[in-house]
Amino acid sequence: MTRSTPREFSLAALTVLELTPPEMVECAAESGYDYVGLRLLPATNQEVRHDIVGNTPLTRATRARLRDTGVKVLDIEIVRLKPGTHVADYLPMLETGAELGARYVLVAGNDPDEARMAERLAQLCDLAKPLGLSPSLEPMPWTEVKDITQGARVVKAAGRGNTGLVVDPIHFDRAASSTEELAALPREYFGYLQFCDAPAERPADLDTLLFQARCERMMPGEGGIDLAGILRALPGDLPLSIEVPTQQWAKSAAAVERARKLREASLTVLARTYAAR
Incomplete structure (x- = not known):
């Protein structure tokens, strides 16, 4: 990939998890997403559990904010595939996501x-x-x-056309995956x-690994992850979901x-990445 087409940006929930879903929509609109x-x-x-599955007041308020702002829903979270998972139990969540106009469902593999x-x-x-998801x-x-x-x-074994993978730079780096592996995978x-940064030194223990991932990531371009390599290994038109939880920064700066x-x-990272080629 030698150049990037204009990107669309999504504000990931984890970045502003202190907000309610309608407030997240407003924050995305006010900050240009x-x-x-x-x-x-x-x-x-x-985590706080919001009553947003089904036709609830919060769901209706979120739908109204989406309509009024023009912001769209990129993805909904989170489905966990565990040994005892009954997939049908997720149908109400999927139906709500579809009603809100979501395109993707984030899935974690815990089996x-x-x-x-x-x-x-x-x-x-x-x-x-x-449901179009x-x-x-x-x-x-x-x-x-x-x-x-x-x-x-796992995706290949599932054998379905409406599934795929989400790359999160911090997880990609901490797993010691390579951009060569990434570039070799099917584009579809x-x-x-997802987009974030983190210190170059990989954590030596699970507690630090989890804390960095869930609580203290870095602004893109300020850490040591090879973001340019990840970008170049993937199609140049993928929307970027900015997922940067920052507990300390959140104490002094508003979500917007x-x-x-x-x-x-x-x-800035995008501009530098593609200008260098």
């Missing part, structure tokens, strides 16, 4: 049985297809889908790219200010 990512189901038991996980991913895809598997080094190569193997596997600066920093 085309899309927003919404966490309809919490990723951990410690040590890879064949069963691929089967469940296929079931999820079949459930999501009539594409479940996308995100490799994370502490899950059972640890890297991009394993993720691609990728619908969007952080979102604007993160978008500006991402634009």
Whole structure:
């Protein structure tokens, strides 16, 4: 990839997790984003659970903000494929996402049985297809889908056209994946790219790994991850979902200010990446 087409940007939920879903939409609009990512189901038991699955007041308020601002929903979170997962239990979440206009569903692989996980991913895809949704598997080094190569193997085994992979730079780097591996994968596997940065030194323990990923990432271009290499290994028109949780920065800067600066920093990385070729 030698050049980038104009990019669309999405504000990931984890970047501004202190906000409610309608506030996330407003923040995305005020800070110049085309899309927003919404966490309809919490990723951990410690997170606030918003009543946004089904025809709830919060769902209606979110839909109204989307309509009024023109911001679109890129992805909804989070589906976890575990040993005991009943895929049909996610249908209300998928239906709500479809009603909000989402395109992708973020999926985490938490099943040590890879064949069963691929089967469940296929079931999820079949459930999501009539709703216009594409479940996308995100490799994370502490899950059972640890890297991009394993993720691609699961996606291939699922055998569905409406699935693929989500690359998150911090997870990609911490798993020691290579841009050569990434560039060799089918282009149709990728619908969007998460974007962030982190220190070059990889954590030596799980607690630090999780803390950096969930609480203290870095602004794109200020860390040591090979963002340019990741960008060049992927199609140049993928929307960028800016996912940069920053606990310390959030104590001193409002969500809109952080979102604007993160978008500006991402634009700078894009310009430098493609100008160098």
